[in-house]
Amino acid sequence: MTGMTARGEALRTQEMTINMGPQHPSTHGVLxxxxxxxxxxxxxxxxxxGYLHRGLEKIGERVTYAQFMPFTDRLDYLAAMNCNCAWAWxxxxxxxxxxxxxxxxxxxxxxxxxxxxxxxxxxxSFTADMGAFTPFLYAIRxxxxxxxxxEMICGNRLTYNYARIGGVSGDAPPGFLEKTKEFLDYFEPxxxxxxxxxxxxxxxxHRLANVAVIPAEEAVAYGMTGPNLRGSGVPxxxxxxxxxxVYPKFDFKVCVGTGxxxxxxxxxxxxxxxxxxxxxxxxxxxxxxxxIPEGPVMAKVPRVFKPPAGETYFRSxxxxxxTGIYVVSDGSANPFRLKIRTxxxxxxxxxxxxxxxxxxxxxxxxxxxxxxxxxxxxR
Amino acid sequence: MEAxxxxxxxxxxxxxxxxxxxxxxxxxxxxxxxxxxxxxxFEGVGSLVLRKVAGDIQARIGPNRVGPNxxxxxxxxxxxxxxxxDIIPARADRLLFRLAPYFVFVGSxxxxxxxxxxxxxxxxxxxxxxxxxxxxxxLVVVGILLAGWSSNNKWALLGGMRAAAQIVSYEIPVGMxxxxxxxxxxxxxxxxxxxxxxxxFGIFGWNLFHDPFAFFSFLLYFTAAQAExxxxxxxxxxAESELVSGYNVEYSGIRFGLFFLAEFGDMFIVAALAxxxxxxxxxxxxxxxxALPPVWGNLLSLGVFLGKAFTxxxxxxxxxWTLPRLRVDQLMRMSWKYMVPLTFxxxxxVSLWLLLFHGKGIxxxxxxxxx
Amino acid sequence: xxxxxxxxxIMEAVVTTVKGMRITAAxxxxxxxxxxxxxxxxxxxxxxxxxxxxxxxxxxxTSCTMCVKVCPVDCISLEAVRGADKKMVxxxxxxxxxxxMYCGLxxxxxxxxxxxxxxxxxxxxxxxxxxxxxFVHEDAAExxxxxxxxxxxxxxxxxxxxxxxxxxxxxxxxxxxxxxxxDPKAAKGEHRE
Numbered sequence: 001m002t003g004m005t006a007r008g009e010a011l012r013t014q015e016m017t018i019n020m021g022p023q024h025p026s027t028h029g030v031l032x033x034x035x036x037x038x039x040x041x042x043x044x045x046x047x048x049x050g051y052l053h054r055g056l057e058k059i060g061e062r063v064t065y066a067q068f069m070p071f072t073d074r075l076d077y078l079a080a081m082n083c084n085c086a087w088a089w090x091x092x093x094x095x096x097x098x099x100x101x102x103x104x105x106x107x108x109x110x111x112x113x114x115x116x117x118x119x120x121x122x123x124x125s126f127t128a129d130m131g132a133f134t135p136f137l138y139a140i141r142x143x144x145x146x147x148x149x150x151e152m153i154c155g156n157r158l159t160y161n162y163a164r165i166g167g168v169s170g171d172a173p174p175g176f177l178e179k180t181k182e183f184l185d186y187f188e189p190x191x192x193x194x195x196x197x198x199x200x201x202x203x204x205x206h207r208l209a210n211v212a213v214i215p216a217e218e219a220v221a222y223g224m225t226g227p228n229l230r231g232s233g234v235p236x237x238x239x240x241x242x243x244x245x246v247y248p249k250f251d252f253k254v255c256v257g258t259g260x261x262x263x264x265x266x267x268x269x270x271x272x273x274x275x276x277x278x279x280x281x282x283x284x285x286x287x288x289x290x291x292i293p294e295g296p297v298m299a300k301v302p303r304v305f306k307p308p309a310g311e312t313y314f315r316s317x318x319x320x321x322x323t324g325i326y327v328v329s330d331g332s333a334n335p336f337r338l339k340i341r342t343x344x345x346x347x348x349x350x351x352x353x354x355x356x357x358x359x360x361x362x363x364x365x366x367x368x369x370x371x372x373x374x375x376x377x378x379r
Numbered sequence: 380m381e382a383x384x385x386x387x388x389x390x391x392x393x394x395x396x397x398x399x400x401x402x403x404x405x406x407x408x409x410x411x412x413x414x415x416x417x418x419x420x421f422e423g424v425g426s427l428v429l430r431k432v433a434g435d436i437q438a439r440i441g442p443n444r445v446g447p448n449x450x451x452x453x454x455x456x457x458x459x460x461x462x463x464x465d466i467i468p469a470r471a472d473r474l475l476f477r478l479a480p481y482f483v484f485v486g487s488x489x490x491x492x493x494x495x496x497x498x499x500x501x502x503x504x505x506x507x508x509x510x511x512x513x514x515x516x517x518l519v520v521v522g523i524l525l526a527g528w529s530s531n532n533k534w535a536l537l538g539g540m541r542a543a544a545q546i547v548s549y550e551i552p553v554g555m556x557x558x559x560x561x562x563x564x565x566x567x568x569x570x571x572x573x574x575x576x577x578x579x580f581g582i583f584g585w586n587l588f589h590d591p592f593a594f595f596s597f598l599l600y601f602t603a604a605q606a607e608x609x610x611x612x613x614x615x616x617x618a619e620s621e622l623v624s625g626y627n628v629e630y631s632g633i634r635f636g637l638f639f640l641a642e643f644g645d646m647f648i649v650a651a652l653a654x655x656x657x658x659x660x661x662x663x664x665x666x667x668x669x670a671l672p673p674v675w676g677n678l679l680s681l682g683v684f685l686g687k688a689f690t691x692x693x694x695x696x697x698x699x700w701t702l703p704r705l706r707v708d709q710l711m712r713m714s715w716k717y718m719v720p721l722t723f724x725x726x727x728x729v730s731l732w733l734l735l736f737h738g739k740g741i742x743x744x745x746x747x748x749x750x
Numbered sequence: 751x752x753x754x755x756x757x758x759x760i761m762e763a764v765v766t767t768v769k770g771m772r773i774t775a776a777x778x779x780x781x782x783x784x785x786x787x788x789x790x791x792x793x794x795x796x797x798x799x800x801x802x803x804x805x806x807x808x809x810x811x812t813s814c815t816m817c818v819k820v821c822p823v824d825c826i827s828l829e830a831v832r833g834a835d836k837k838m839v840x841x842x843x844x845x846x847x848x849x850x851m852y853c854g855l856x857x858x859x860x861x862x863x864x865x866x867x868x869x870x871x872x873x874x875x876x877x878x879x880x881x882x883x884x885f886v887h888e889d890a891a892e893x894x895x896x897x898x899x900x901x902x903x904x905x906x907x908x909x910x911x912x913x914x915x916x917x918x919x920x921x922x923x924x925x926x927x928x929x930x931x932x933d934p935k936a937a938k939g940e941h942r943e
Contacts, residue, residue: 018533026620040537040707067822070853129620131611131704134774137437141785155799155867161853169858170799197701197773202763203612204703360537361621361706436774438783701774702767717760 015043018360022051026129026364029374033351033367037360045355045363047348052378060327060338065091065305066165068335073159075323075340076376078121081107081114081150082318084163089244090314090325091165095307097299103167104246105292109180110153110162112281112288116187117146118319119227119274119281126271126368127198130207135198142190145183152176165305167298177289184282191278199275208271209262212354212366216265222350226321226343227277228370231257231270238317250287252280267369274371306333320344320371344376410503414491422643423453425692429643432696460636468531468629475529480630480637482522487644489515494651495570497661497680498673508569509557512652513550516607519641520546523616523626526638530629538625541707542609542616548714549607555722556600559593559729560586560656563738569652573660578743585659589740592728597657599725601691603718604652606710608645610695612702615710650691651684658687796869801852803870804845806885810864813838817856817865825849826856829890831897834904839897841890847873848881 016039021032030051036044056075060068072087073080085107092099124139147157153176154162154169162169198204214224219232229236237254239247255276257269309331315324321343328337347370355366427442427450434441442449467476493508495501505511520543527539561567563586564575578584586593606613617625627638654660661680671679705713736744777783787794796802804826813830825846830838857865875881886893 016533018537025623039540063822067820067855070822070851070855073853127703131614131618131620132702133433134437134700137439141438144785151800152797153799155797155801155854156852159851159853161855169854173798193773197770198703200766201703201770202759202766203705203709206709207703207706359706359708361615361618361704364621432778434784435781436778438777439786440784440788443788697771697774697778698767701770721760 013038020045020360020363021048027367028125028372031367031372031374031377033363035360035363040359040361042355042358042360042363045352045358047351049345049348049374049377052374054375054379056379057338057340060335062334064333065307065335068338069163069165070159070161073161074375075342075379076118076318076320076344076373077158078373079114079118079319080158080160081110081162082118082316083323084160085111085245086314086316086318086323086325088163088165089316090312090327091307093314094310094312094327094329095165095305097166097301099167099299100296101246101293102171102295103297103299105288106153106168106172106297107163108246108250109285109288109292110150110160112284113146113149113180113183114160115281115319116278116285117143119278120146122274122319122368122371123194123271123278126365126371127204129364129368130204132198132201132204135194138190138194138197142187145186149176149180149183152179164298164301166301167296171297177292180285181289184285188279188282191275194275199272205261205268207361207365208268208369209266211262211267211362212358212369213263214265214350214354218350219265222353223346224321224343224350225346226317226319227255227273228270228321228343228347230255231273231369232265233257233259233269238315238322242315244314244316246288247284249291250284252284252287255280267365270369270371304333306331311337315341318343320373320376321347340379342376342379344370344372344374345379347372348377411492415488417496418488418491418644418647419640421647422640423457425643425646426456426639427453428693429696429699432693433700436697436700457636460639461633463632463635465632465634466629470531471629472529472531475525476629477634479522479526479529480634480641482525483519483641484522484637484644486515486518486522487641487648489518490648491644493569494648495573495655495660496684497677501570504568504570507567509561509567509572509652509656512569512648513554513557516645516648517546517550519608519645522641526630527616527626530626532629534622534624535626535628538616538618538622538628541618541622542626544707545609545613545615545710545714546607548711549603549613549718552599552603552714552718552722553607555719555726556596556603557652557656558726559589559596562729562733563589563593563740569655569660573655573662576659577662582659582664583742583746584662584740585657586740587657587659588742590729590732590736592725592732593657593740596722596725596729597653599718599722600657601649601653603714603722604649605695605698606714606718608649609642610646610649611699612704613710614704615707618704620704646692646695647688650688650695653691654684654687658691660684660687796871799867800869800871801854801857801867803847803868803873803883804850804856805866805868806843806845807864807866808840808843808885810862811840811843812862812864813840813843814861816859816861820855820859822853822855823849823851825851831894832901833897834900839893840886841893841897843885845883845885846881847883848878 016037018035018037019032020035021027022030024031027033032048032051034044034046034048035042054074056071059071063071069084069087072083075083088107091097120139120143124136124143127133127139128136150160150162151157152173154160214228214232216232216234219229220234224232225236233256235254235256238244239252240254255273257264257273259265259269260272261268307329309329311326311328313324313326315322322341323343324341326337326339326341327335330336351366351370355363358366430452431441431449442452445451445455467473490512492503493501493505493511495504523542523546524539527535527537527542530536560572564572566572566575572586576584576586582588587597588594609616615625616622617627619625622628627635630638661684663679663683666679670676739747813828815828818824818826818828826844827846828843829841831841833839852867854867857867873881
């Protein structure tokens with residue numbers, strides 16, 4: 001970018017380096033993005049992660065299998081149920097434990113409810129990032145109801161610690177299933193309200209359409225998963241394509257981006273995938289409520305739990321993509337090695353590539369549309 | 380002012396010995412003080428109402444701890460702002476940093492001078508009223524740019540740059556959208572514009588109903604003015620989710636308070652101009668204010684004017700809590716590709732209408748049909 | 751961009767804005783939509799399973815240290831001495847609720863259900879020391895001394911009784927009575943920070 005001064009000298013402009021974060025309202029936590037900008041246009045945006053590193057994987061090697069459960073709450077605090085269940089499923093796969101069916105149903109119910117509440121936060125904080133604060137509070141309001149349900153079943157509102165190796169910590173208390181149904185009836189019409197309020201708002205659409213387009217093959221190449229991958233039009237959902245738990249019993253649609261307001265794989269597609277997935281989750285929970293069998297909720301697991309030596313990799317569909325748990329056992333009470341693959345972290349790979357040439361306001365939109373969460377990135 | 384001073388001398392003979400210029404000056408100071416007090420009160424109450432409206436819209440309650448039902452929250456806020464430490468960043472340009480809030484505040488406050496609050500309630504009935512408002516509110520851009528530049532903060536600088544581009548771009552559609560009212564009244568004076576809308580029961584004389592073009596220019600003005608005064612959805616200079624807080628990110632204490640007050644002042648000015656130019660100003664429906672005793676006439680017209688203006692402010696708040704924010708290039712595109720051409724077309728339409736129908740609006744034509 | 755698209759654009763902007771504003775207005779005028787709980791005055795009903803502060807009923811507690819073992823963050827510390835009646839007597843039982851993450855694993859592990867979650871959740875403090883809940887209100891040293899005394903007394907009594915019975919049964923027996931261990935062997939689970 002050069003111009004001429006009045007005296008005919010070449011005018012030199014300088015690129016500006018801005019630190020976005022780690023303390024910034026729209027980076028969804030302590031993400032630091034080093035922006036090199038030419039005015040408002042970002043020429044380079046390098047994410048700098050690691051401000052929230054707590055060494056969860058190392059902690060996992062120091063505590064027993066059962067003791068690690070509360071730590072998975074901290075893996076993705078907006079979808080702690082999903083992480084709980086992922087850890088339980090992984091260890092059960094490692095130790096080949098049969099889980100009672102009722103427990104699996106309860107897990108699926110809470111996991112899908114948590115997917116709804118997590119997508120609500122994704123939707124709400126995204127709209128707040130775009131400058132509309134009201135939908136955020138509506139989303140929080142609905143999420144509170146989910147939290148009420150979770151508090152009822154497990155006793156906590158954020159760090160649920162509900163799943164156990166071999167089952168769940170407690171059967172659904174009386175009234176829980178009915179209240180869940182009530183919530184679904186209340187919640188389903190709200191999705192249309194969100195769409196009317198903001199999703200198809202002209203300004204909102206313009207902010208998102210054609211921003212940070214990720215073609216399908218690129219999304220696959222970069223290892224994106226979950227709604228971000230589906231936003232690029234790849235119909236890949238572990239719940240359907242690599243079914244685990246009781247998911248095969250349910251009929252649901254895998255929502256993919258359609259490019260309805262711009263190019264396929266833009267921010268708007270990723271956003272809409274989440275909105276539509278909330279509907280699908282409602283559908284799954286409804287089916288689960290209808291089919292849930294009676295029975296115990298905990299398998300027989302020895303108090304001092306020592307899985308046989310071996311290793312396993314289990315992946316499950318979390319709201320922010322695939323959460324893969326690789327756990328190696330040496331036959332002792334603690335995992336020998338634990339590695340967690342999270343959706344948000346892998347998604348950050350493509351961040352630098354897609355943000356080239358966007359504006360600062362778009363960076364916020366990209367972060368929001370990826371729906372990253374920092375404890376998942378840094379673990 | 381001098382006339383007012385003269386009448387005051389006539390009214391209170393004791394003042395006869397004092398030179399007239401002294402009294403004029405005193406009257407000026409007094410009326411400025413009255414306007415300032417009004418502006419500050421409005422800004423305080425406005426901030427409270429804004430938060431209450433936000434609460435209502437967002438399914439919550441809003442401030443309700445200070446005073447009955449939170450009514451005194453704005454006092455608490457004001458006291459807090461005054462008492463807070465005034466921090467100047469280490470490497471800021473201290474002079475400009477201190478100066479910037481005054482520019483912004485003065486730019487917004489000076490516009491109150493020509494707002495026609497009632498039949499006789501106007502601090503200064505300038506014959507170039509609208510022009511004056513446009514001119515002094517442009518001062519705000521200088522202040523914001525100074526604030527952004529002097530803070531030695533890149534976010535603030537970006538905010539300042541955005542503000543400059545935005546305010547300069549939107550001044551054109553704002554001006555162009557106000558001109559239809561000027562054309563109808565044949566005067567730039569706000570008082571004259573209000574008076575010109577007095578006919579037909581005080582409702583149908585409004586410029587809003589004058590002709591379709593005038594109606595559209597009201598909408599255009601309202602939109603463009605929100606952008607010019609950095610209200611959501613055009614609050615890019617502040618954009619708390621992108622630029623953290625934009626140009627005022629480094630400000631604290633009363634200096635921040637001045638920015639804050641100016642924001643609400645701007646809000647009122649926009650509403651007041653919309654009221655005066657399109658919604659009949661202080662004209663009371665079905666009542667001839669001029670026929671009433673001056674005190675009652677003034678009070679009634681003041682009430683009506685404030686009622687209309689506050690309704691406009693409420694609508695602005697309502698918009699604010701509904702819409703997301705535009706991106707800076709979209710904002711520019713909206714100005715140059717949509718607002719500017721549309722306002723020009725509108726202006727052309729109004730001019731043609733006035734030419735073809737000899738200055739008569741639709742309601743007048745209907746009224747003349749019925750005799 | 752044709753004129754039609756241009757006008758459509760404007761129309762769409764207006765229509766979607768009005769649509770959104772209708773929804774916000776509906777909430778704005780409906781006073782029943784307010785969902786805020788006025789916290790200090792109003793409180794929500796704490797559900798039965800609520801995982802609040804921990805409470806240990808030391809009368810029931812057997813000092814088995816299951817809770818200490820299962821706690822992932824080592825926030826429970828206890829020390830117990832074996833009393834005269836062979837039961838463990840708690841010298842201290844502390845829970846650092848500043849460290850506790852309310853996961854509830856200890857409550858599940860407790861075999862006698864003496865450890866429970868209460869519904870309590872308010873304990874802001876400016877002093878971290880206040881965040882350590884003590885469930886044994888006597889001084890640990892005093893308890894230990896007392897128990898040691900009791901044990902010694904019991905041992906002396908037992909010895910006496912034994913001696914008496916032996917004297918009664920077989921006065922010739924010269925073997926001295928073996929006292930039970932006066933010193934508490936089992937000082938388990940010392941996790942004081």
